[in-house]
Amino acid sequence: MGNEEQVLLLSWRASVFGLRVQIALEEKGVAYTYSEEDIFEKSKLLLESNPVYNKVPVLIHGDKVVRESLIILEYIDQVWDLHGPTLLPADPHQRAQTRFWADFISKKIYDSGRRIRHSKGIEKEEAKEEFMRHLKLLEGELGEKLYFNGDSFGFLDIALITFSCWIHTYETFGGFSVEKECPKLMTWVRRCMERESVAKTLPSPLEVYQIACLVKKKLGFE
Amino acid sequence: MGNEEQVLLLSWRASVFGLRVQIALEEKGVAYTYSEEDIFEKSKLLLESNPVYNKVPVLIHGDKVVRESLIILEYIDQVWDLHGPTLLPADPHQRAQTRFWADFISKKIYDSGRRIRHSKGIEKEEAKEEFMRHLKLLEGELGEKLYFNGDSFGFLDIALITFSCWIHTYETFGGFSVEKECPKLMTWVRRCMERESVAKTLPSPLEVYQIACLVKKKLGFE
Numbered sequence: 163m164g165n166e167e168q169v170l171l172l173s174w175r176a177s178v179f180g181l182r183v184q185i186a187l188e189e190k191g192v193a194y195t196y197s198e199e200d201i202f203e204k205s206k207l208l209l210e211s212n213p214v215y216n217k218v219p220v221l222i223h224g225d226k227v228v229r230e231s232l233i234i235l236e237y238i239d240q241v242w243d244l245h246g247p248t249l250l251p252a253d254p255h256q257r258a259q260t261r262f263w264a265d266f267i268s269k270k271i272y273d274s275g276r277r278i279r280h281s282k283g284i285e286k287e288e289a290k291e292e293f294m295r296h297l298k299l300l301e302g303e304l305g306e307k308l309y310f311n312g313d314s315f316g317f318l319d320i321a322l323i324t325f326s327c328w329i330h331t332y333e334t335f336g337g338f339s340v341e342k343e344c345p346k347l348m349t350w351v352r353r354c355m356e357r358e359s360v361a362k363t364l365p366s367p368l369e370v371y372q373i374a375c376l377v378k379k380k381l382g383f384e
Numbered sequence: 385m386g387n388e389e390q391v392l393l394l395s396w397r398a399s400v401f402g403l404r405v406q407i408a409l410e411e412k413g414v415a416y417t418y419s420e421e422d423i424f425e426k427s428k429l430l431l432e433s434n435p436v437y438n439k440v441p442v443l444i445h446g447d448k449v450v451r452e453s454l455i456i457l458e459y460i461d462q463v464w465d466l467h468g469p470t471l472l473p474a475d476p477h478q479r480a481q482t483r484f485w486a487d488f489i490s491k492k493i494y495d496s497g498r499r500i501r502h503s504k505g506i507e508k509e510e511a512k513e514e515f516m517r518h519l520k521l522l523e524g525e526l527g528e529k530l531y532f533n534g535d536s537f538g539f540l541d542i543a544l545i546t547f548s549c550w551i552h553t554y555e556t557f558g559g560f561s562v563e564k565e566c567p568k569l570m571t572w573v574r575r576c577m578e579r580e581s582v583a584k585t586l587p588s589p590l591e592v593y594q595i596a597c598l599v600k601k602k603l604g605f606e
Contacts, residue, residue: 214488214521226477233483240476254462255448261455266436299436 167224169194172208174201176373178272179231180219181324181363186235186249188359189320190242202380232264235317249317256311263303263310264321270296271325278336279374280383290336294343301347308353315357319350323360326351330367331374389446391416394430396423398595400494401453402441403546403585408457408471410581411542412464424602454486457539471539478533485525485532486543492518493547500558501596502605512558516565523569530575537579541572545582548573552589553596 169187171194173180187194199208199218211220211227221228221237228237239249250257274296277289300322304310310318329340329351341348354360365373391409393416395402409416421430421440433442433449443450443459450459461471472479496518499511522544526532532540551562551573563570576582587595 223477228477228480229484230487233480233487236483237476237480240479254459255445255450257462258450258455258459261458262451265452265455 170197170222171195172197172199172205172211172220172222173218174199175365176328176370177218178324178328179217179268181327182231182320183219183221183234183238184363185320185324185359186238188363189249189315190238190246192238192242192245201377232261232268232321235320239317247314247316249320251311251316260311260316260318263300263318266296267300267321267325271300271322275325275328275332278332279378280381286336290338293332293336294338294340297340297344297347301344304347304350309350315354319354323351323354324364326354327364327367327370328374331371334371335374392419392444393417394419394421394427394433394442394444395440396421397587398550398592399440400546400550401439401490403549404453404542405441405443405456405460406585407542407546407581408460410585411471411537412460412468414460414464414467423599454483454490454543457542461539469536469538471542473533473538482533482538482540485522485540488518489522489543489547493522493544497547497550497554500554501600502603508558512560515554515558516560516562519562519566519569523566526569526572531572537576541576545573545576546586548576549586549589549592550596553593556593557596 169192171180171183171187173183173196175198184196197205197207199205201218204216208218208220209216211222212218212229215229217229219229219231219234221234223237223241228234235249250260271293274289274293278286278293281289307313309315310322333339355364391414393402393405393409395405395418397420406418419427419429421427423440426438430440430442431438433444434440434451437451439451441451441453441456443456445459445463450456457471473482493515496511496515500508500515503511529535531537532544555561577586
């Protein structure tokens with residue numbers, strides 16, 4: 163398996179996608195080197211290792227390059243299969259459901275969150291409505307379970323929990339309260355935050371908010 | 385595994401995503417019932433079984449519902465693991481590469497193909513340029529190999545080959561030749577077409593073109 167080769171992660175402090183990879187590596191107890199990218203001036207290594215998208219996160223394991231956060235999570239789960247908990251459920255249908263919602267989060271929660279930060283007027287209102295509607299779908303999927311897949315923290319929890327450090331930012335830009343509308347989901351957030359892999363990885367809501375304001379200014383959105 | 389339960393596929397004749405599932409089921413020798421959807425008047429069963437996206441394909445296996453073509457392919461590969469060839473490579477890095485390119489095809493080839501059909505002027509020119517650039521990336525990934533993963537037909541071949549019956553349509557709408565710019569990829573298309581699972585599943589280029597013209601008219605694009 164070659165799982166003793168060096169592991170290097172190219173990421174960005176506030177990347178919901180990069181943070182997923184960090185939590186997965188922590189869960190598996192994999193030692194890795196973290197390399198912070200300037201998203202406005204990307205490194206040669208990033209551009210060369212992800213020429214199709216030029217985006218973080220990129221995991222470099224020995225001489226192998228793995229891109230796209232959910233694909234990296236599957237890779238980590240397979241390569242370090244005997245290190246720490248299995249992230250994906252074993253049952254084929256539960257796996258399919260996990261992959262479906264993880265993909266939904268990557269597309270929909272990310273997109274509506276971005277639009278809350280960078281739009282105005284009716285477009286912002288639509289983004290807020292969409293964001294809350296999507297969170298409610300996820301809250302329904304969680305149901306009364308402790309974690310998305312039942313009693314143990316796993317793949318889908320990792321896919322979503324990284325958005326939690328952005329909630330304060332979405333709320334501040336959007337003028338709404340996630341706690342008020344999705345109290346069960348916020349209870350799940352607090353449960354995940356008790357986990358060392360999550361608590362030590364996620365930046366504070368205030369740090370994310372400061373980064374988000376800087377990014378907005380640099381991108382020229384006012 | 386419960387892999388003797390009934391299998392029902394909700395799809396649409398010209399869906400590049402639905403056709404992937406049909407080829408995978410054929411490869412595994414799984415008996416299934418096909419239910420054709422009218423994409424302009426979707427069935428109650430489709431809307432109820434995929435309430436998040438309201439889209440084909442949906443695989444209903446016994447009482448389990450699986451959505452999103454690549455997720456369905458992974459499901460089929462796992463449930464019918466002893467039926468026919470394994471679709472995904474076993475090696476974790478090859479798996480990651482396969483998933484990366486399959487996702488790329490779903491996003492990028494689909495999107496630029498759609499824009500070739502439904503746009504005009506500079507937007508259409510941009511879509512054509514993007515479409516060919518993406519196909520060339522895939523041709524580079526294929527290299528001198530027989531199939532994307534080497535000597536045997538698999539996951540990534542299935543993910544891309546369903547677009548081949550649309551090439552005539554893209555070429556006709558766009559006024560360009562894929563054969564001229566990507567001859568090696570077209571050799572791979574002909575190789576895949578020799579496979580029974582592909583040949584018996586894909587509609588003819590002319591049938592797809594007729595469907596595409598009808599869809600364009602119904603959508604009000606001229």
